Amino acid sequence: MSSSPIWRRLSPLAAALIALSIALALPAAEAEQALSTAADPLPAVPEEPRGAVIEVDDPSRLALLESRGVDLAHWTEQTEAGATRSIAFVTSRDLTLFDQMGVRVLEVSDLPTAEELASQRMGNVDGVEVRERVNNGRGRGQGSTGKPAPVMEDGSLRVLRADTFTNYAGDFVSFEVRSANGRTDTVSVTYLDGGVSRTRNLTAFVDAGQYIYHRTPRAVRVDGTPAEVTISSADGTQLTTPIEPWATYDTMGYPEGFDWGFLTTGYPDAVDSTNKIEALAAEFPDLAEIIELPFETHGYRRAAMNLYGRFTNTVVNVESIADGHEGGNDLTFAIVNDGTANRALEVVRDGDDVTVFTSTNAAGAATGTAIAVVNAINASPASNAVIRAFPYRGNAGLGLAETDRGRAQLSDFLAAPEDKISREPQTVKAIRIGATRDGSKTGVFAYSQEHAREWVTPVVALEAAERLLRNYGTDADTTRYVDELDIFIIPTVNPDGTNYSLYDNRTQRRNMNNYCPDSASDSLARNAWGVDLNRNFRVGTIWDGYNGASLSCTSNVFAGPEPGSEAEIRNELWLTDTFDNIRFSMNIHTFGGYFMWAPGAYKTDGRVPLERPSVGIEEYFFDASQTILGKIAEHRGTVVEPTRTGPIIDVLYSAAGNSADDVWYTSVEQGRPIFAWNFEAGADRYTGDGASGWQTPGQFWPDFAAEGFDQAMEFANGVYGLLEVAAEFQDDTTAPRTAVSVTNGGWYSGPVDVVWTTSEPATIYYTTDGSRPTYDSPILERRDARDSAAPVRIDRTSTLSWFAVDAAGNVEGGYDPDGNGRNHSRVQVRIR
Numbered sequence: 001m002s003s004s005p006i007w008r009r010l011s012p013l014a015a016a017l018i019a020l021s022i023a024l025a026l027p028a029a030e031a032e033q034a035l036s037t038a039a040d041p042l043p044a045v046p047e048e049p050r051g052a053v054i055e056v057d058d059p060s061r062l063a064l065l066e067s068r069g070v071d072l073a074h075w076t077e078q079t080e081a082g083a084t085r086s087i088a089f090v091t092s093r094d095l096t097l098f099d100q101m102g103v104r105v106l107e108v109s110d111l112p113t114a115e116e117l118a119s120q121r122m123g124n125v126d127g128v129e130v131r132e133r134v135n136n137g138r139g140r141g142q143g144s145t146g147k148p149a150p151v152m153e154d155g156s157l158r159v160l161r162a163d164t165f166t167n168y169a170g171d172f173v174s175f176e177v178r179s180a181n182g183r184t185d186t187v188s189v190t191y192l193d194g195g196v197s198r199t200r201n202l203t204a205f206v207d208a209g210q211y212i213y214h215r216t217p218r219a220v221r222v223d224g225t226p227a228e229v230t231i232s233s234a235d236g237t238q239l240t241t242p243i244e245p246w247a248t249y250d251t252m253g254y255p256e257g258f259d260w261g262f263l264t265t266g267y268p269d270a271v272d273s274t275n276k277i278e279a280l281a282a283e284f285p286d287l288a289e290i291i292e293l294p295f296e297t298h299g300y301r302r303a304a305m306n307l308y309g310r311f312t313n314t315v316v317n318v319e320s321i322a323d324g325h326e327g328g329n330d331l332t333f334a335i336v337n338d339g340t341a342n343r344a345l346e347v348v349r350d351g352d353d354v355t356v357f358t359s360t361n362a363a364g365a366a367t368g369t370a371i372a373v374v375n376a377i378n379a380s381p382a383s384n385a386v387i388r389a390f391p392y393r394g395n396a397g398l399g400l401a402e403t404d405r406g407r408a409q410l411s412d413f414l415a416a417p418e419d420k421i422s423r424e425p426q427t428v429k430a431i432r433i434g435a436t437r438d439g440s441k442t443g444v445f446a447y448s449q450e451h452a453r454e455w456v457t458p459v460v461a462l463e464a465a466e467r468l469l470r471n472y473g474t475d476a477d478t479t480r481y482v483d484e485l486d487i488f489i490i491p492t493v494n495p496d497g498t499n500y501s502l503y504d505n506r507t508q509r510r511n512m513n514n515y516c517p518d519s520a521s522d523s524l525a526r527n528a529w530g531v532d533l534n535r536n537f538r539v540g541t542i543w544d545g546y547n548g549a550s551l552s553c554t555s556n557v558f559a560g561p562e563p564g565s566e567a568e569i570r571n572e573l574w575l576t577d578t579f580d581n582i583r584f585s586m587n588i589h590t591f592g593g594y595f596m597w598a599p600g601a602y603k604t605d606g607r608v609p610l611e612r613p614s615v616g617i618e619e620y621f622f623d624a625s626q627t628i629l630g631k632i633a634e635h636r637g638t639v640v641e642p643t644r645t646g647p648i649i650d651v652l653y654s655a656a657g658n659s660a661d662d663v664w665y666t667s668v669e670q671g672r673p674i675f676a677w678n679f680e681a682g683a684d685r686y687t688g689d690g691a692s693g694w695q696t697p698g699q700f701w702p703d704f705a706a707e708g709f710d711q712a713m714e715f716a717n718g719v720y721g722l723l724e725v726a727a728e729f730q731d732d733t734t735a736p737r738t739a740v741s742v743t744n745g746g747w748y749s750g751p752v753d754v755v756w757t758t759s760e761p762a763t764i765y766y767t768t769d770g771s772r773p774t775y776d777s778p779i780l781e782r783r784d785a786r787d788s789a790a791p792v793r794i795d796r797t798s799t800l801s802w803f804a805v806d807a808a809g810n811v812e813g814g815y816d817p818d819g820n821g822r823n824h825s826r827v828q829v830r831i832r
């Protein structure tokens with residue numbers, strides 16, 4: 001008789017209650033003999049994690065915690081004092097580890113219960129009317145220059161950014177300043193706040209022991225928008241610089257008649273997401289099609305298992321040979337002492353029921369150890385066709401096997417309804433949207449839910465897809481994107497993990513591929529398996545020595561057995577490889593409100609990053625961020641902060657083997673750069689409460705109707721912003737123009753530092769020996785993280801030759817760097 005999945009889920013608890021009653025019934029002496037250690041009994045079910053806010057002194061410590069198996073969210077926050085906070089999902093083991101490692105635990109709270117979250121699944125949320133259109137913005141109108149803040153420099157100080165923005169709560173400022181005096185300098189900023197001069201100290205940002213710069217860790221609320229800021233160093237240097245508007249937007253809301261807000265009834269599982277894109281493709285066959293990705297996932301499936309016994313040295317772990325749904329779930333197991341004197345250990349199987357009769361002495365008392373039972377099961381033809389056994393987590397298993405504890409039901413502990421969630425390997429699907437899908441249009445690739453527990457992310461993807469199809473022909477921007485672009489969207493990269501997160505273990509981040517040896521494959525470890533797909537890529541990997549992944553199979557940043565091992569990431573790579581018109585990508589995650597790009601990994605020793613994109617490309621990234629973040633803000637005034645916008649390593653942490661790095665560096669190598677970005681949707685909300693005033697709403701599982709829906713809508717806006725950037729890129733035929741800080745033919749009395757200004761973000765290739773500049777010539781390099789270009793020093797009379805090329809490949813003055821012409825820019829600099 002087959003049992004219901006819910007019954008199976010409860011079975012370990014029932015077993016524990018039986019165990020408890022047996023333990024209480026045993027006379028003390030006999031209990032001591034049977035259980036040769038005095039340790040606490042093992043729990044009956046995996047321990048429920050709780051959410052903890054933790055604090056470390058150096059952010060690079062976070063990767064060390066992850067390598068020790070601590071489960072961290074993406075969110076971090078630097079405190080005014082310079083420490084770094086993160087959110088961890090912890091068990092008692094982690095709290096002990098924190099104690100040993102000097103990690104400060106500020107707060108521990110319960111996560112939403114499985115029952116609460118079940119009510120958030122698609123179709124379970126009461127039909128909240130959330131599609132009302134708003135147009136009540138207090139945006140500042142046009143004004144975004146799209147340019148990074150001008151770099152101001154004086155004495156020991158260089159201003160990297162001085163920004164102001166207006167969100168739903170009011171006006172804010174944000175500053176980043178590099179001091180030549182390093183981390184110990186006291187750098188302060190003075191600006192007008194509500195007409196009153198206010199001074200505050202900036203915080204040194206130090207990572208992997210290296211000084212990066214000083215900053216306001218979180219944007220600071222001000223009354224009114226100050227026009228300028230005066231920055232001071234302890235050495236007396238003082239400079240005043242304008243504050244630039246950041247991520248400006250016109251008004252909140254949507255154009256009249258624009259259709260949006262399609263998913264209103266909760267978070268989709270992987271089947272819901274796939275059904276949705278298939279329905280859209282069927283409804284709009286002229287505009288969309290489904291692409292079946294070639295690599296099937298492992299499947300929402302695994303062996304059935306259980307453990308017999310209560311203590312580390314007495315436990316016999318039993319695991320089915322066939323996966324649970326293929327018969328494993330029907331199996332039961334027991335160890336019995338039938339009281340016969342001098343019995344030899346014997347394994348008997350009756351259909352689905354395996355019984356081990358333990359060995360006994362002359363008095364009929366059990367003598368079989370756990371390891372003896374394990375070995376007998378594995379050796380016996382009676383049992384080894386259906387089950388295998390192993391001791392608990394590498395224990396020698398020398399305790400007496402516990403007997404007569406009833407029959408243990410083996411289970412895969414998978415609770416999702418079988419009539420909806422298949423246990424078979426899954427074909428991951430993408431929807432391709434565009435009026436012309438022949439590879440001639442600029443391709444854009446948006447993909448969600450590499451991390452299963454990021455429930456908001458498929459809603460972002462599905463909403464963007466549906467907006468494109470339902471507003472085509474009525475909304476001018478939408479029509480332009482569909483006509484001019486070739487858009488690929490995967491709502492859920494990781495269907496198996498997603499289903500596991502929605503139905504079994506809400507904190508599941510990884511896929512369902514268990515690479516653990518027996519020592520970590522007992523049923524109590526069942527929520528600790530799988531590969532972190534955003535650490536399994538091939539560039540900047542843990543195998544290459546980069547920071548922020550783990551080779552431990554139970555770590556939540558487990559990189560897998562080798563780079564690119566997982567079907568899910570091979571699907572992504574296949575897509576960007578196959579459709580070589582793709583020039584933009586967006587890897588959609590939650591939470592924290594970030595907008596990021598390469599490099600995403602560094603080697604801890606010396607904090608050596610993957611090669612930073614050229615200054616021009618990074619300016620292009622920043623430039624595009626203004627369009628994309630402004631679009632996000634239009635939904636409800638959420639502005640992603642400047643300190644959360646930039647290269648992953650500079651605004652979040654190092655993540656070895658992540659997908660955006662693979663997309664960027666691989667495509668650059670292939671000579672067709674894909675501008676690869678990451679979203680972390682779920683921006684903090686400014687409430688004024690707490691030390692920084694910023695609060696995290698709902699972590700990975702915000703209440704759908706009250707918060708999750710809006711998070712999805714605003715980052716679906718962000719996808720529209722990305723499409724705008726891509727459409728502008730496709731139409732861009734305007735070449736950049738440049739000017740230099742020296743006069744052609746001018747005389748200079750000593751070495752001179754040359755700097756360039758450009759009409760748009762552009763990469764500058766130059767020579768100083770009079771030769772033609774080519775794509776092999778030196779490029780203008782950045783001075784440091786988030787910094788401006790380093791000047792080129794000319795110390796003897798030279799001809800400086802250069803050309804500029806923008807992100808779309810337009811070259812200044814129509815110059816052909818691969819040709820023979822000499823129509824590049826040049827100046828002669830004469831040094832006395």
Ligand SMILES: [Zn+2]
Nearest residue numbers: 451454589590
């Ligand atoms: Zn993620």
